[in-house]
Amino acid sequence: xxxxxxxxVVVQGALEAVRESSGRVSVILVGREQAIESELQKxxxxxxxxxxxxxxxxxxxxDVIEMLDAPNSALKSKKNSSIAVGLALHRDGKAxxxxxxxxxxAVLSASTLILGRIKGIGRPTIGALFPTAKHSPCLxxxxxxxxxxxxxxxxxxxxxxxxxxxAMFGTPRPAVGLLSIGEEEVKGNEVTLEAFRLLRDAPIHxxxxxxxxDILKGEVDVVVCDGFVGNILLKFGESMPGxxxxxxxxxxxxxxxxxxxxxxxxGGLRSVMKEMDYQEAGGVPLLGVNGVSIIGHxxxxxxxxxxxxxxxxxxxxxxxxGKIQDSLHRSKHGEE
Amino acid sequence: xxxxxxxxVVVQGALEAVRESSGRVSVILVGREQAIESELQKxxxxxxxxxxxxxxxxxxxxDVIEMLDAPNSALKSKKNSSIAVGLALHRDGKAxxxxxxxxxxAVLSASTLILGRIKGIGRPTIGALFPTAKHSPCLxxxxxxxxxxxxxxxxxxxxxxxxxxxAMFGTPRPAVGLLSIGEEEVKGNEVTLEAFRLLRDAPIHxxxxxxxxDILKGEVDVVVCDGFVGNILLKFGESMPGxxxxxxxxxxxxxxxxxxxxxxxxGGLRSVMKEMDYQEAGGVPLLGVNGVSIIGHxxxxxxxxxxxxxxxxxxxxxxxxGKIQDSLHRSKHGEE
Numbered sequence: 001x002x003x004x005x006x007x008x009v010v011v012q013g014a015l016e017a018v019r020e021s022s023g024r025v026s027v028i029l030v031g032r033e034q035a036i037e038s039e040l041q042k043x044x045x046x047x048x049x050x051x052x053x054x055x056x057x058x059x060x061x062x063d064v065i066e067m068l069d070a071p072n073s074a075l076k077s078k079k080n081s082s083i084a085v086g087l088a089l090h091r092d093g094k095a096x097x098x099x100x101x102x103x104x105x106a107v108l109s110a111s112t113l114i115l116g117r118i119k120g121i122g123r124p125t126i127g128a129l130f131p132t133a134k135h136s137p138c139l140x141x142x143x144x145x146x147x148x149x150x151x152x153x154x155x156x157x158x159x160x161x162x163x164x165x166x167a168m169f170g171t172p173r174p175a176v177g178l179l180s181i182g183e184e185e186v187k188g189n190e191v192t193l194e195a196f197r198l199l200r201d202a203p204i205h206x207x208x209x210x211x212x213x214d215i216l217k218g219e220v221d222v223v224v225c226d227g228f229v230g231n232i233l234l235k236f237g238e239s240m241p242g243x244x245x246x247x248x249x250x251x252x253x254x255x256x257x258x259x260x261x262x263x264x265x266x267g268g269l270r271s272v273m274k275e276m277d278y279q280e281a282g283g284v285p286l287l288g289v290n291g292v293s294i295i296g297h298x299x300x301x302x303x304x305x306x307x308x309x310x311x312x313x314x315x316x317x318x319x320x321x322g323k324i325q326d327s328l329h330r331s332k333h334g335e336e
Numbered sequence: 337x338x339x340x341x342x343x344x345v346v347v348q349g350a351l352e353a354v355r356e357s358s359g360r361v362s363v364i365l366v367g368r369e370q371a372i373e374s375e376l377q378k379x380x381x382x383x384x385x386x387x388x389x390x391x392x393x394x395x396x397x398x399d400v401i402e403m404l405d406a407p408n409s410a411l412k413s414k415k416n417s418s419i420a421v422g423l424a425l426h427r428d429g430k431a432x433x434x435x436x437x438x439x440x441x442a443v444l445s446a447s448t449l450i451l452g453r454i455k456g457i458g459r460p461t462i463g464a465l466f467p468t469a470k471h472s473p474c475l476x477x478x479x480x481x482x483x484x485x486x487x488x489x490x491x492x493x494x495x496x497x498x499x500x501x502x503a504m505f506g507t508p509r510p511a512v513g514l515l516s517i518g519e520e521e522v523k524g525n526e527v528t529l530e531a532f533r534l535l536r537d538a539p540i541h542x543x544x545x546x547x548x549x550d551i552l553k554g555e556v557d558v559v560v561c562d563g564f565v566g567n568i569l570l571k572f573g574e575s576m577p578g579x580x581x582x583x584x585x586x587x588x589x590x591x592x593x594x595x596x597x598x599x600x601x602x603g604g605l606r607s608v609m610k611e612m613d614y615q616e617a618g619g620v621p622l623l624g625v626n627g628v629s630i631i632g633h634x635x636x637x638x639x640x641x642x643x644x645x646x647x648x649x650x651x652x653x654x655x656x657x658g659k660i661q662d663s664l665h666r667s668k669h670g671e672e
Contacts, residue, residue, distance in 0.1 A: 268598050
């Protein structure tokens with residue numbers, strides 16, 4: 001029931017995920033049964049239905065947490081929300097992962113509450129993948145789940161980010177940087193200076209401080225920061241395509257030659273911008289909970305929903321959480 | 337002597353400033369006299385020299401603080417640096433403003449030390465102008481001079497930014513936003529939540545929290561944040577042209593049609609990127625000191641140096657500091 005156009009978009013995305021995985025991924029659609037069934041009828045006619053039988057089923061949940069609900073009070077007043085029911089299915093082993101394009105704060109709180117945290121993790125984190133000038137993206141975390149982080153939290157983000165990129169992208173020794181305002185060890189604020197000292201001993205490939213300019217360069221695989229900084233950077237980056245579009249529109253208005261150039265450039269620009277679009281990636285992982293919880297944008301398209309589901313399946317298969325636990329065991333600071 | 341190609345670039349920029357202002361701006365070149373004179377000979381032949389007589393002179397300073405020197409120890413060991421000598425000329429009323437493309441940390445420290453702070457200002461700040469989708473830029477401050485700011489400092493940045501934009505751009509009631517992770521008053525970290533409460537009573541047009549995506553939109557004139565966040569955002573933004581270029585190069589490599597599109601787009605892209613280039617703006621103001629101190633990039637071109645000098649002159653003429661003082665007097669929190 002999550003997202004701006006639920007359940008229609010979610011049902012379409014789920015159907016596409018089942019089809020694309022040739023039935024290797026099965027989906028439980030959680031929410032108001034009637035609304036979901038009627039969407040299924042629209043998009044999966046009888047012939048196709050028999051094929052996907054067994055790979056798609058519905059679990060009823062009465063309540064819906066709306067996008068604008070205050071997360072914590074909504075979780076209290078709407079006990080049977082699709083978010084709570086879906087996460088309980090995961091906790092009880094009836095589902096291997098949970099995916100939602102719903103209220104981000106509610107998914108975050110409920111995931112931590114219902115699934116619990118991995119032992120040794122103080123604060124679960126949401127990462128965001130930034131495009132880079134190279135082929136592989138850069139995982140920035142925390143992207144907004146945690147503000148006023150202490151050094152210990154940044155340390156945990158680094159371990160989780162490294163394990164995630166290693167497992168999901170097959171990168172042998174992900175390069176992890178600490179976001180700061182200078183490359184030298186002495187540059188930073190109180191929290192990053194302390195985090196630097198902790199990270200020196202971390203069982204990961206810590207490359208030291210990185211700066212704002214290093215994210216898009218793609219020379220590091222993981223960048224660690226407080227969620228206040230991460231969220232601002234993420235939204236700043238997301239606003240770039242709109243800014244460039246506005247600038248090109250103004251450029252085109254200067255004269256017929258400029259108009260032609262802008263018209264020609266449009267295809268290339270659109271193709272480049274596509275890489276900066278969250279729709280392609282689908283969702284972002286919530287790392288540090290006892291389970292797999294993928295959080296998507298409220299404006300997710302069926303394509304984004306499909307990608308989120310396939311991402312969740314891969315996260316399970318690659319045992320990201322097992323790798324996070326391994327890393328914590330190898331850490332000197334693991335039991336703090 | 338400041339900047340990667342001093343004194344050559346600085347001398348050229350100063351000559352251009354004098355010429356462009358038709359002698360209304362006069363410049364004292366501070367540094368090693370012989371090196372400066374020999375540059376002057378190269379660029380200002382005898383005929384031109386008589387014209388600019390009286391608008392350009394040299395003040396000798398033995399020492400040079402290098403770009404990579406540690407600011408505070410360099411200021412101690414190099415008492416006769418061009419930075420210290422130039423700032424002393426300003427303090428003593430022999431110059432109306434100070435401009436440097438040298439070691440940013442040294443200029444920042446020396447300006448605060450030698451000029452002193454405006455009464456009521458705890459921490460002088462460096463601002464940065466971001467391009468926006470509209471016609472006017474957005475002033476972000478602090479852009480890296482201050483980390484671990486308290487709410488009180490953000491409050492001061494807001495007052496100074498508002499006064500600066502009002503005076504320099506003629507904007508009647510500059511809209512000032514507090515950079516945070518959500519528009520609602522309850523969103524933010526400990527420091528911004530407190531700053532929000534202070535700013536509600538500020539004698540400026542405070543529009544509340546703004547997000548990362550609002551900077552480039554151009555709907556606010558001033559955005560206030562901790563220098564840790566501001567510096568990271570600034571460098572992230574500066575890396576965007578290089579990122580887009582890399583993406584277009586890759587796009588062009590896909591085939592002859594794409595190559596043609598990329599070639600056609602180049603002119604438009606270059607024109608758009610030009611607006612994101614610090615060279616055009618020249619330098620950034622250090623606000624909150626008892627005087628006018630403009631800090632430029634080490635890689636400044638003669639054009640950037642010229643613009644910095646003209647910016648300094650305008651800052652004096654528009655009496656930015658007088659307007660900051662007025663604003664502090666009208667502030668309830670002015671005497672804290």
